Amino acid sequence: MKVALNINGETRTADLEPRKTLLDALREDFGLVGTRAGCEHGVCGACSVLIDGAPARACLLFAVQADGYVITTIEGVAPAPGELNVVQDAFCETHGLQCGYCTPGMILTAHALLARNPHPTRHDIVQAISGNLCRCTGYGQIVEAIERAAERLRVVNAQEAAGHANEEERG
Amino acid sequence: MKSAPFDYARPESLAEACAMLAADEDARAIAGGQSLIPMMAMRLARPTKLVDIYRLPELHGIGSDEDSVTIGAATRQVEAEHSPTVHGLLPLLAKALPWVGHPPTRNRGTVGGSLANADPAAEIPLVAVALGAKIDVTNLNGVTTYDADDFFIGPMLTALAPGDCLSAVRFPRWRRACVGSAFHEVSARRSDFAFVAAAAQVALDPEGRIAGAALGIGGLGDRPVHVDTTALGGERPQQLLIGEVVRAGTHEIEAMSDLQASASYRQRVAVGLGTRALLDACVDAVGRDAEARRRGLA
Numbered sequence A: 001m002k003v004a005l006n007i008n009g010e011t012r013t014a015d016l017e018p019r020k021t022l023l024d025a026l027r028e029d030f031g032l033v034g035t036r037a038g039c040e041h042g043v044c045g046a047c048s049v050l051i052d053g054a055p056a057r058a059c060l061l062f063a064v065q066a067d068g069y070v071i072t073t074i075e076g077v078a079p080a081p082g083e084l085n086v087v088q089d090a091f092c093e094t095h096g097l098q099c100g101y102c103t104p105g106m107i108l109t110a111h112a113l114l115a116r117n118p119h120p121t122r123h124d125i126v127q128a129i130s131g132n133l134c135r136c137t138g139y140g141q142i143v144e145a146i147e148r149a150a151e152r153l154r155v156v157n158a159q160e161a162a163g164h165a166n167e168e169e170r171g
Numbered sequence B: 001m002k003s004a005p006f007d008y009a010r011p012e013s014l015a016e017a018c019a020m021l022a023a024d025e026d027a028r029a030i031a032g033g034q035s036l037i038p039m040m041a042m043r044l045a046r047p048t049k050l051v052d053i054y055r056l057p058e059l060h061g062i063g064s065d066e067d068s069v070t071i072g073a074a075t076r077q078v079e080a081e082h083s084p085t086v087h088g089l090l091p092l093l094a095k096a097l098p099w100v101g102h103p104p105t106r107n108r109g110t111v112g113g114s115l116a117n118a119d120p121a122a123e124i125p126l127v128a129v130a131l132g133a134k135i136d137v138t139n140l141n142g143v144t145t146y147d148a149d150d151f152f153i154g155p156m157l158t159a160l161a162p163g164d165c166l167s168a169v170r171f172p173r174w175r176r177a178c179v180g181s182a183f184h185e186v187s188a189r190r191s192d193f194a195f196v197a198a199a200a201q202v203a204l205d206p207e208g209r210i211a212g213a214a215l216g217i218g219g220l221g222d223r224p225v226h227v228d229t230t231a232l233g234g235e236r237p238q239q240l241l242i243g244e245v246v247r248a249g250t251h252e253i254e255a256m257s258d259l260q261a262s263a264s265y266r267q268r269v270a271v272g273l274g275t276r277a278l279l280d281a282c283v284d285a286v287g288r289d290a291e292a293r294r295r296g297l298a
């Protein structure tokens, strides 16, 4: 079946068997291997992507079902090639990753949480990542990374807001 | 972990979906797919055709009238979880939804999908049985309505026949003054399958006596069960009495046993959780009543 998917702001097309999951299509047909294949039956969260901004498991969705949504993978969150976004940066700094297998899923999940809730409590963070397994870090540093990213984003947003206010005053 | 091959179709209307399902008895309806796709990946399910009902407008939305709150089968769990209608008129379901799967599976998973899947430990079927919800099933011949209690037959087994499409669920509203609810669950970790879950709703009369009580227990038997609480009618909420009634209502249920929890453990937890849920529902009722009065005075 022919599919046309909106992935990271681009329309990507392929001719796929209906049984191909979005996960396999991303990895095999669209060359986006940042999305990890873990359990392939919905348990681990390694395959998390954002569908219309909300985290979902790419292994629990057939690619033929995914047209019409805005799909974001880990490749779509960095501001430019070779750069990291705030959440990615925070993960590096706090050692929020070791082997890195869970990391794309964790980062996308955190990304969606912070877009929705700029002041997450520890509980909110733990809830948000409760569907993502990590076999290495023990989660402590991941939670810390998300807390730090939240802090930074608040500062950035406050600065931007102040900048806008200044411009308006001047203008 | 790859599904066996199948055909895929996305009908434009419920009628067309029913026609497709009727034409092939091995076809399956798919909505959020959060339970069906893992089953297919493990080859426990091998439908010949998936009829995708996820985007059918007729199956979407949450509405209410005097007597009930109706939720379209393909309404996403996350929508129900954040719906003001559900919070206002169906607080028991609002309390149960955060326990359903994980946030990412609730983003795709649907209310009807959870009912049709009929996992004995699932929260939405449990609330449906506890409150005596009605389940609408549509096929080529029209709509049949089932009582939730008759709809669930066994583990992953419902009254749905080939060609049927679950289309909506209607939860009754309790239109009494002083109503409270509570939901409790025990699992290995939050958002894992429940070993046992309890959903309770209670109405109190102006003297603080129990005017009506509903209790459902999930995870204990091979389907969610409604516990007979008629003995509580007219009584004051009292732990000892409630415990007795819950024990009497659950001890004959044949409890499941698996690697994680034995049957006798489940029995004990069911009594404890059921009692706690009823007591907490009474406390909730008193609190809501006080709140309503305060608002009335203010």
Ligand code: FES
Binding pocket: A036, A037, A038, A039, A040, A041, A042, A043, A044, A045, A046, A047, A048, A057, A058, A059, A060
């Ligand atoms: S690979 Fe999708 S949840 Fe594990």
Ligand code: FES
Binding pocket: A096, A097, A098, A099, A100, A101, A102, A103, A133, A134, A135, A136, A137
């Ligand atoms: S860093 Fe290895 S699984 Fe999380």
